[in-house]
Amino acid sequence: MRENVMGLTVVLADGRIIKTGSLARKSAAGYDLTHLFVGAEGTLGVIVDVTLRLHPQPESVAAASCTFESIRDAVETAIETIQLGVGVARMELMDDAQVDACNRYSKTTFPVAPTLFFEFHGDSERSVNDQAETVRKIAEEHHGRGFRSFTSPEEREALWKMRHEAYFANVAIRRGGKMFTTDICVPISRLADCIVESKKDVANAPFPAPVVGTSETAIFTCPSFWIREIPAELAEARRVEEKIIRRALEMGGTCTGEHGIGTGRIQYLREEHGAGLDAMRAIKQAFDPDNRMNPGKMVEPRLLFGGSV
Amino acid sequence: MRENVMGLTVVLADGRIIKTGSLARKSAAGYDLTHLFVGAEGTLGVIVDVTLRLHPQPESVAAASCTFESIRDAVETAIETIQLGVGVARMELMDDAQVDACNRYSKTTFPVAPTLFFEFHGDSERSVNDQAETVRKIAEEHHGRGFRSFTSPEEREALWKMRHEAYFANVAIRRGGKMFTTDICVPISRLADCIVESKKDVANAPFPAPVVGTSETAIFTCPSFWIREIPAELAEARRVEEKIIRRALEMGGTCTGEHGIGTGRIQYLREEHGAGLDAMRAIKQAFDPDNRMNPGKMVEPRLLFGGSV
Numbered sequence: 001m002r003e004n005v006m007g008l009t010v011v012l013a014d015g016r017i018i019k020t021g022s023l024a025r026k027s028a029a030g031y032d033l034t035h036l037f038v039g040a041e042g043t044l045g046v047i048v049d050v051t052l053r054l055h056p057q058p059e060s061v062a063a064a065s066c067t068f069e070s071i072r073d074a075v076e077t078a079i080e081t082i083q084l085g086v087g088v089a090r091m092e093l094m095d096d097a098q099v100d101a102c103n104r105y106s107k108t109t110f111p112v113a114p115t116l117f118f119e120f121h122g123d124s125e126r127s128v129n130d131q132a133e134t135v136r137k138i139a140e141e142h143h144g145r146g147f148r149s150f151t152s153p154e155e156r157e158a159l160w161k162m163r164h165e166a167y168f169a170n171v172a173i174r175r176g177g178k179m180f181t182t183d184i185c186v187p188i189s190r191l192a193d194c195i196v197e198s199k200k201d202v203a204n205a206p207f208p209a210p211v212v213g214t215s216e217t218a219i220f221t222c223p224s225f226w227i228r229e230i231p232a233e234l235a236e237a238r239r240v241e242e243k244i245i246r247r248a249l250e251m252g253g254t255c256t257g258e259h260g261i262g263t264g265r266i267q268y269l270r271e272e273h274g275a276g277l278d279a280m281r282a283i284k285q286a287f288d289p290d291n292r293m294n295p296g297k298m299v300e301p302r303l304l305f306g307g308s309v
Numbered sequence: 310m311r312e313n314v315m316g317l318t319v320v321l322a323d324g325r326i327i328k329t330g331s332l333a334r335k336s337a338a339g340y341d342l343t344h345l346f347v348g349a350e351g352t353l354g355v356i357v358d359v360t361l362r363l364h365p366q367p368e369s370v371a372a373a374s375c376t377f378e379s380i381r382d383a384v385e386t387a388i389e390t391i392q393l394g395v396g397v398a399r400m401e402l403m404d405d406a407q408v409d410a411c412n413r414y415s416k417t418t419f420p421v422a423p424t425l426f427f428e429f430h431g432d433s434e435r436s437v438n439d440q441a442e443t444v445r446k447i448a449e450e451h452h453g454r455g456f457r458s459f460t461s462p463e464e465r466e467a468l469w470k471m472r473h474e475a476y477f478a479n480v481a482i483r484r485g486g487k488m489f490t491t492d493i494c495v496p497i498s499r500l501a502d503c504i505v506e507s508k509k510d511v512a513n514a515p516f517p518a519p520v521v522g523t524s525e526t527a528i529f530t531c532p533s534f535w536i537r538e539i540p541a542e543l544a545e546a547r548r549v550e551e552k553i554i555r556r557a558l559e560m561g562g563t564c565t566g567e568h569g570i571g572t573g574r575i576q577y578l579r580e581e582h583g584a585g586l587d588a589m590r591a592i593k594q595a596f597d598p599d600n601r602m603n604p605g606k607m608v609e610p611r612l613l614f615g616g617s618v
Contacts, residue, residue, distance in 0.1 A: 002341075003312060018585040023496035027563035028348055029570055029581050030608065031589045032311075035344035039337055056394035085365035086432065123395065123443065127436045134432065187332035254336035261338055272338050276327040279596070280340045286595035287588070299339060 005038050009049035013288040023051065036283070041260055042294040044287045058089075058121035062128040063150040063159050066139045067113040071095055071199065071211070073142040074114040075192040078215035080138045082188055086131055090119035091215040092163055095199070098170075098210035105169035106162040111146065116215065117159060166212050170226055173208055177226035180237045184248035185257030191215075194251055198244045205240060207233055214257075246271075261298045269299070314347050318358035322597040332360065345592070350569055351603040353596045367398075367430035371437040372459040372468055375448045376422040380404055380508065380520070382451040383423040384501040387524035389447045391497055395440055399428035400524040401472055404508070407479075407519035414478035415471040420455065425524065426468060475521050482517055489534040489546045493557035494566030500524075503560055507553045514549060516542055523566075555580075570607040578608070 007021030010033075020033040037044055068074040071093075078091055093116055094102070100112045118135060122128040136147045150156050171177065186194045195211065202209035208226045225240070227233040245255045245268055255261075255268040270277050280299045287293075291300075316330030319342075329342035346353055377383040380402075387400055402425055403411065409421045427444060431437040445456045459465050480486065495503045504520065511518035516536045534549070536542040554564045554577055564570075564577040579586050589608045596602075600609075 012588065016584050016587070018588055019583065020585055022561055022563055022581075023498075024494040024562045024566065025497065026494050026566045028565045028567050029563045029574065030578055030586065031349055031353075031592060032344040032347070033585060033588060035341040038341070040340055044340075056392070058394070083365070085367070123436065124439045127432070127439060130433045130436060185333040185335050188334065252331055253333045254331055254338045256337045257333065257335045258337050265338065269339055272331075274328065275325050276329055276342060277339065278325070279321065279327055279342060282595040283340060283592060286591040 002035065002038050004053045004055075005034055005050060006053050007051040008034055008037055008047050010037055010045040010047050012045045013290065013292050017048075018045075021051070039260070041262065041298050043284060043298050043300075045293060058123075060122045060125045060128045061089075061156065062120045062132055063156040064118045064120070064132055064135070064148060065110065065115055065150070065159065066118075066136070066144040066147040067111045067115045068139075068145070069113070069143045071114040072192050072196055073144070074116050075195055075215070077116060077135075077139045077142045077144060079188050079191060080142075081135055082215075084134070084138070086134050086138075087121075088118055088131065088135065089121040090117070092117045093195075093211070093213040093215045094166075095211040097208065098166060098212050101169040101173050101208075101210055102162050102166055105172050106158075106165050108158065108162045110162075113145075116144075117163060119156070119160075163212075166210075170208070170210055170224055173210075174226040174228075176228060177207070178229055180225040180227055180234075180241070181259070182224075182241055182244050183257050183259045184245060184253055184255060186248050186251045186253030190251040190253070194248060194253070197247060201240050201243050205236060207237070263297060266298065266300065311344065311347050313362045313364075314343055314359060315362050316360040317343055317346055317356050319346050319354040319356050321354045322599065322601050326357075327354075330360070348569070350571065350607050352593060352607050352609075354602060367432075369431045369434045369437045370398075370465065371429045371441055372465040373427045373429070373441055373444070373457060374419065374424055374459070374468065375427075375445070375453040375456045376420045376424045377448075377454070378422070378452045380423040381501050381505055382453070383425050384504055384524070386425060386444075386448045386451045386453060388497050388500060389451075390444055391524075393443070393447070395443050395447075396430075397427055397440065397444065398430040399426070401426045402504075402520070402522040402524045403475070404520040406517065407475060407521050410478040410482045410517075410519055411471050411475055414481050415467075415474050417467065417471045419471075422454075425453075426472060428465070428469075472521075475519075479517070479519055482519075483537075485537060486516070487536055487538055489536050489543075489550070490568070491550055491553050492566050492568045493554060493562055493564060495557050495560045495562030499560040499562070503557060503562070506556060510549050510552050514545060516546070572606060575607065575609065 006023060007019060009017060009019050011017050037047060074093055078093060081088060081091065095114050096112050099110050099115050102108060103110055120128040120131040122131060132149060139147055150159055210224060225237045227237050249255065249271055255265050255272055261269060284299050315332060316328065318326060318328050320326050346356060383402055387402060390397060390400065404423050405421050408419050408424050411417060412419055429437040429440040431440060441458060448456055459468055508520065516534050518534050534546045536546050558564060558580055564574050564581055570578060593608050
């Protein structure tokens, strides 16, 4: 998304209104304020207008799914697909628990196994078929079974509807459960180790913890914990979350790929950015000295046991 | 280039060293410092380490050229190619004067006319052929003549060598001339008007002013003036430059697409960014209060007739 933002209108803390970027494709005139405000969670100003780059509908679209013997095989297929530069438009990963939950909720019949779902875009039918064929071969080398293509719009729609309903599918496996997600992102080369190890962390957890991830960016919501709001489950969810995030940071990754920092992940910012956090706070101070813009979020020092991080 | 920078190591004005970004594909953890430092021309810190995203060599590559009756036809072909989402890897524009200069210098034999040069990348030979065929059809609708494909690596190399030598080709058309370039970038929809009008500005100039541009981003170095260092030519070059830049800004474009602000374009920053320039200066002040980092460049107020801009 970020790279499709061409320009913004932003109201600053002192009431001034600025415009960033332009409709020109490229500019080397001044600092890149657009990227600074995108993802700043409103702590530097209020975005009141966004100019987005539009993309034409692709000439041809196809989708596919492939199941694997192990989640490592699935992830290694995703890694190799990325590293070969196959331009998949989407590549989503689910573990067996997530596929099972989705089948029950969305009335689909995907084999209950670690699965990759793909979407291919191209200038022609031949081009998307070529992409699908390349991915099928990669999957076969990693023990992929039953590579299945979905060419009709109805089939594709059913597939992605199922994916979009994953949240509700998970709500349904534990009525009264509350979602507690991680959305770490690690370097592609570490993704398989990261997912396999993170799954071990929750193997004996007292709550369901299905895995779903966006493999083309190596972000995965692994796992979502479906906890009941009782202290024991909450404490265990926090303990496992911390373990998963620390591992992602050790692997050179980030504590949040898409969801953001808010208040919940403030404690990991220093660990992730070191002195970079001071640079962020200097910008916050320069733009909003009275701390009016979404106070308490993202870069704000959080008082912990009398000290601050 | 900008979008291939994954992370930086930067030495700040106070000697602190920070790391920005990571090897993870995406992150929502904190402000995007990477994009802030890229293109800041060293005014916020010294970049000492850069981590770049690598792309695999494409499976298949082809190049093509097409000449047009008018520069407007050429630019409209470029615009339509972009708007249709044909994923051209390169699309370069030359006017007849530039082609002529290049032919003389690089011993090529391209027809002396407004010309587009293309490079296509794809997963397969079929895919690049499909792209070339789509572009050929678009060009035909705009009176393109003699669409010519270059499939062998030797032919492609000769084509791009000629393009890379454009600077030296221009040096050769006026021995002792000094380059004076513009590199404005405007919204794609205004590109044809912008180039046609800018060419009129230099039609009667006392120096050669060939046009070369990177059409896939709508940046064009239009024109490069090959002036002799005499006051009359310098004054005329400055006058025309100002006219071309002002028009680009009126069209919603930028005074510099790639070359940067430095000292030469400081005077246009306020016009381009309005109050946004104050936001940039606030960041400069926060990072470098003693003005040690590349002083005098980009965001620095320039004293003009006792006032400042």
